[in-house]
Every structure is written in C-alpha cells, then in structure tokens.
Amino acid sequence: MTQTLPPAVVAPPPPSDLGARRSAAILAVILSGQFMAVLDTAIVNVAIPSIRADLDTTGSALQLIVAGYVIAYAVLLVTGARLGDRYSQRRMFIAGLALFTLASLVCGLAWDETSLIVFRFAQGVGAAAMIPQVMSTIQLTFTGNARARALSLFSAIISGGVVAGQVLGGLIVNLDLFGSGWRGVFLVNVPIGVVLLLVAPRVLPVGARRAHRAVDVPGLVALTVSVLLLVLPLVLGHEQDWPLWTWILLGASVFGFAGFAVIERWVAARGxxxxxxxxxxxxxxLLLTGATLFVVMSTFGGWMFVMAIHLQSTLGYSALHAGLLFIPMGLTFAAASLYWTRIPARLHAAMIPGGLVLAAGAMVALGAMLRDGADFGLAGCLLFGLMGIGNGLAYSPLMTRTLAKVPMEVAADASGILVTATQLGTVVGIAAFGTVFLSLAGATTLSAAHALGGTAVAEGVTVLVAAALSARAAR
Structure with a gap:
C-alpha cells in the first residue's frame, strides 16, 4: 500500500520491499564506513610512541592528534544528521566518505605535528558527515526485529572497530611496510574508502529528503566553541603546568554551554x-540514555588511551603485543552486543546497570593488579574480557530500547544526539583521564604503574555513576 507523503519528502523503500540480499548489502556498506570511522578513534593509540619519536611531538600534541579527530567528529555529528535529512542520507554518506578517505591520505603524508593535527580534524569532519547516516539509515530502512539486529551489529562494530584499531595499528607499525611506520595506520583507510565509494552509489537507498530542514548555525557555533573551551585546557593544561588561561577557559566553557541552551531556545522561539x-x-x-552513554564512553576512551601508553611506554611491550591484548575485550563486547536479546526481557532493566557495575569492578581490579608494575598476563586478559561483557550488556540494549521509542520523523536527530553523546564522552575521557594519568605518572616505571592504579579507581567510580544513570534510563 502506497503512503502519501508531503511533496518535499521522497520516501525510502519500505522495509518489506528490500530483499534479504539488498538489506545485507546496505548494512555491509554503511557498517564498513562506521567501522573505518571507529577504527580511527583507536588505531592511532598504539602508534603514539612511533609518532612521538618520528615527529618529536609533545604530550599535549599527542592528545590533540588522538582527540582532535573525535572533537570534530563529535561536535558536527548532529549537523551531519540534519544535513542527511536535508540532502538525503545517501548523498551525505558518500560526501563524508570521500572527505574521510582524502584526509586519511593526507594524514599519512603529514610532515609535522601541526599538519597531522589539522588533517586529523579534517578526518573528523568527514566522519561527522558520514556516520550519522548509518544509524539514520538503519532507523528509516529497517523495522522490528530487523532493526534490533541492525542496531546490535552497529554496537558490535563500535567495539570491533576499537579492538581492530589496536591490533591492526600494532601490526602496521611492526611490519613497517615500505618504511611507512606509523603513517600506515592512516593510509590503510585509502583503499577501503575507494572501494566503498565505488559501491555505495549502487547499493544505498535514496532515502528521505526534507529540503525545508535548516542548519542551526548559531547553535553549531555555540556548541563548537563551548566544546573547545572545555577540551583544550584539559588537553594542554598538564603539559603547560596549568597556567591561568586554562582555568579561565574551563570557567568560560560553563557559560558557553549555558549560552548554547539559551540560543537553542531562541532558535525554537523564532520558528x-x-x-x-x-x-x-x-x-x-533519550536524555538519560545520552548522559549514560557520555559517561560510559568517557571512561572507555580514557582507559584505551591510558592503557596504550602504559603497555608500551611503562611495560615496554611492542605495538603489536599491546594491540593483541585488547582482543578479549572486543570479542566479549561484540558477543554481548549481539546476543543480549536472548536474555529474558524481564531482566533487561536490571541487566544494563548490572553490566556497568561488572565493568567498573573489572577495571578497578585490573588497575590494582598492574599498579606495582606487574605484567598484563592471563589475569589481565580475563579482566579485559569481563569489562567487554559488562559494557556490551549495557551499551547496545540501552541504545536499542531508547531508539525504539523515538518518532520516525525525528529519528535522524535522535540518532545524532546519542552518537554525539558517545563521541563527546570519548573526547572528554581522553582529555580528562589522560591528564589524570600523566599528572600522576613520574619518571620511573613504578610511579607510572601507580598512576595507572589511581586512574583506574577514578574511572571505576565514574562507571558506577553511569550505572546509576542507566538504572533510571532503563526504566
């Protein structure tokens, strides 16, 4: 039965009309793009020591190289979702993919730390245009159990991309193909991106297009400035011994976010x-879920950054060895994300905070085990696995249950809000917990190990805050 739509809207084909092969092809393309974007939030972590040695970078520059990508990605996600509504998810996915691929190429050719930071930001802009279309396409193309499965795959890709980034980054740096060293962690995106650019126009649905949707320029500017006021002093403060300007910017960020709220009300009042x-x-x-995902990803992003430094710089592991140690967490996260629906529905509300409590306990236990300079070992892999299970039992179920209640006409906005929350959490986590670790770490191996233990306690307490928020959101 054909549904009548306003003239400005071109409807995607109904889910029932998409055959199984077409549905699989759509998911393969958009989730491959998602995988690349997530990969680049982690693949640089294990290349940090190589980048530092080759480009002679400072600690704050390293944090900007890691976080700069996620800053652009996080701030522009909602705008990317809005542009997908205006020009179609298909067009914005392809445009973002093209920019991401080109920026990856230039990152691999970067000549100093400044150029690498700038082009990492450009990568983030491309990801922000591409990634909101992934969840929006899932929301608008699939329904019922098919949508739940697609969102579970989406969540599994998030963890899989992070772990693959750690492993693949270590492998690329160790192999040093053609003398590329750390540059290979960026150049690996280029052939994948080119293949996707050839396939995407033939596979992706035209999707909905609402030409009347405007971009909120004042809100975008206010949010971007506020995030930069918050993140830059967190990233640069430790390296520069917390000068007065860092505290001024942190204070100004509070007023910036308040101003953003006022601007949003003003934009709405003017129609x-x-x-x-x-x-x-x-x-x-939605708001409670966004807050929960923000806190969860702040600890996750911060922990991955800190552990990558500790395993290589403190324990002396190779980049590949360090990357392989993250596999248990990725596998268990992916398994929990994919199979949580097999747990009886009456237990889901308790399962979500319970998973986060498990993750917090495993994180603190791992920090306690490593705080005296001990090797990672089998016990560390088991604790990493428990962290993956705990986070997997919370992340995917919470997002799936929340998005199921969102009206279809604002699906893109809701998707953008939740993905923005996760990415902003990653930015703040890298900056905040990276600063905690670097501030506590001294010149000796033992003092650096003690710093890891203190950081683990701080992160574990933060995860418990997320568990409390998720208990309310799950109800």
Missing part, C-alpha cells in the same frame, strides 16, 4: 529548528 530538536529530546529516556 527555527534547533540543533537538538525538542521532539527528539522529549523521547522517553
């Missing part, structure tokens, strides 16, 4: 479309 649509924000549990 415009705020960056965060009111109808999306009003969806049951």
């Amino acid at each position: 415009g479309e705020p960056l965060f649509a009111r109808r999306a924000l009003a969806a049951p549990g």
Whole structure:
C-alpha cells in the first residue's frame, strides 16, 4: 500500500520491499564506513610512541592528534544528521566518505605535528558527515526485529572497530611496510574508502529528503566553541603546568554551554529548528540514555588511551603485543552486543546497570593488579574480557530500547544526539583521564604503574555513576 507523503519528502523503500540480499548489502556498506570511522578513534593509540619519536611531538600534541579527530567528529555529528535529512542520507554518506578517505591520505603524508593535527580534524569532519547516516539509515530502512539486529551489529562494530584499531595499528607499525611506520595506520583507510565509494552509489537507498530542514548555525557555533573551551585546557593544561588561561577557559566553557541552551531556545522561539530538536529530546529516556552513554564512553576512551601508553611506554611491550591484548575485550563486547536479546526481557532493566557495575569492578581490579608494575598476563586478559561483557550488556540494549521509542520523523536527530553523546564522552575521557594519568605518572616505571592504579579507581567510580544513570534510563 502506497503512503502519501508531503511533496518535499521522497520516501525510502519500505522495509518489506528490500530483499534479504539488498538489506545485507546496505548494512555491509554503511557498517564498513562506521567501522573505518571507529577504527580511527583507536588505531592511532598504539602508534603514539612511533609518532612521538618520528615527529618529536609533545604530550599535549599527542592528545590533540588522538582527540582532535573525535572533537570534530563529535561536535558536527548532529549537523551531519540534519544535513542527511536535508540532502538525503545517501548523498551525505558518500560526501563524508570521500572527505574521510582524502584526509586519511593526507594524514599519512603529514610532515609535522601541526599538519597531522589539522588533517586529523579534517578526518573528523568527514566522519561527522558520514556516520550519522548509518544509524539514520538503519532507523528509516529497517523495522522490528530487523532493526534490533541492525542496531546490535552497529554496537558490535563500535567495539570491533576499537579492538581492530589496536591490533591492526600494532601490526602496521611492526611490519613497517615500505618504511611507512606509523603513517600506515592512516593510509590503510585509502583503499577501503575507494572501494566503498565505488559501491555505495549502487547499493544505498535514496532515502528521505526534507529540503525545508535548516542548519542551526548559531547553535553549531555555540556548541563548537563551548566544546573547545572545555577540551583544550584539559588537553594542554598538564603539559603547560596549568597556567591561568586554562582555568579561565574551563570557567568560560560553563557559560558557553549555558549560552548554547539559551540560543537553542531562541532558535525554537523564532520558528527555527534547533540543533537538538525538542521532539527528539522529549523521547522517553533519550536524555538519560545520552548522559549514560557520555559517561560510559568517557571512561572507555580514557582507559584505551591510558592503557596504550602504559603497555608500551611503562611495560615496554611492542605495538603489536599491546594491540593483541585488547582482543578479549572486543570479542566479549561484540558477543554481548549481539546476543543480549536472548536474555529474558524481564531482566533487561536490571541487566544494563548490572553490566556497568561488572565493568567498573573489572577495571578497578585490573588497575590494582598492574599498579606495582606487574605484567598484563592471563589475569589481565580475563579482566579485559569481563569489562567487554559488562559494557556490551549495557551499551547496545540501552541504545536499542531508547531508539525504539523515538518518532520516525525525528529519528535522524535522535540518532545524532546519542552518537554525539558517545563521541563527546570519548573526547572528554581522553582529555580528562589522560591528564589524570600523566599528572600522576613520574619518571620511573613504578610511579607510572601507580598512576595507572589511581586512574583506574577514578574511572571505576565514574562507571558506577553511569550505572546509576542507566538504572533510571532503563526504566
């Protein structure tokens, strides 16, 4: 039965009309793009020592190389979702993929730390245009159990991309193909991106296009400035011994976020479309879910950054050895993300905070085990595995249950809000927990190990905060 739509809207084909092969092809393309974007949040971690040695970078520059990508990615995600609504998810995915691929090439050819930071930011812009279309396409193309499975795959790709980034980054740096060293961690995106650019136009649905949707420029500027005011002093403060300007910027960020809220109200009052649509924000549990995912990803991103430094710089492991140690966490996260629906539905509300409590306990136990300079060993792999299970039992179920309650017409905005929360969490986590670790670490191996133990306690307590938030969101 054909549904009548407003003239400005071109509907995607109904889910029932997409055959199994077409559905699989769509998921393969968009999740491959998602995989690349997630890969680049982690693949640089194990290349940090090589980048530092080759480009003679400072600690703050290293944090900007890692976090700069995620800053652009996080701040522009909602705008990317809005542009997908305006010009179609298909067009924005392809445009973002093209920019991401080109920026990856230039990152691999970077000549100093400044150029690498700039082009990492460009990578993030491309990812911000591409990735919101992944969840929006899932929301608009699949329904019922098919949508739940697609979102579970989406969550599994997040963990799989992070772990693959650690392993693949270590392998690339160790192999040093053609003398590329760390540059290979960026150049690996180029052939994948080119293949996807050839396939995507033939596979992706045209999708919905709502030409009347405007971009909230004042809101975008206010959010971007506020995030930079928060993140830059966190990243640069330790390296420069916390000068006065860092505290001024941190204080200004509070007023910046308050100003952003005022601007959003003003845009809505004038009949415009705020960056965060009111109808999306009003969806049951969306704000609590966003807050929970922000906290979860701040600990996750911070822990991956800190552990990559500790395993290589403190324990002296090779990049490949360090990367392989993250496999248990990725496998268990992926398994929990894919199979949590087999747990009885009556247990789901308790399962989500319970998983985060498990993750917090495993993180603190791992920090306690490593704080005296001990090797990672089998016990470390087991604790990493428990962390993956705990986070997997919380992340995918919480996102799936929340998005199921979102009206279809604001699906893109809701997707952008949740993905923005996760990416902003990663940015703040790298900056905040990276700063905690670097501030506590001294010149000796033992003092650096003690710093890891202290950071683990701080992160574990933060995960417990996420567990408390998730308990309310899950209800």
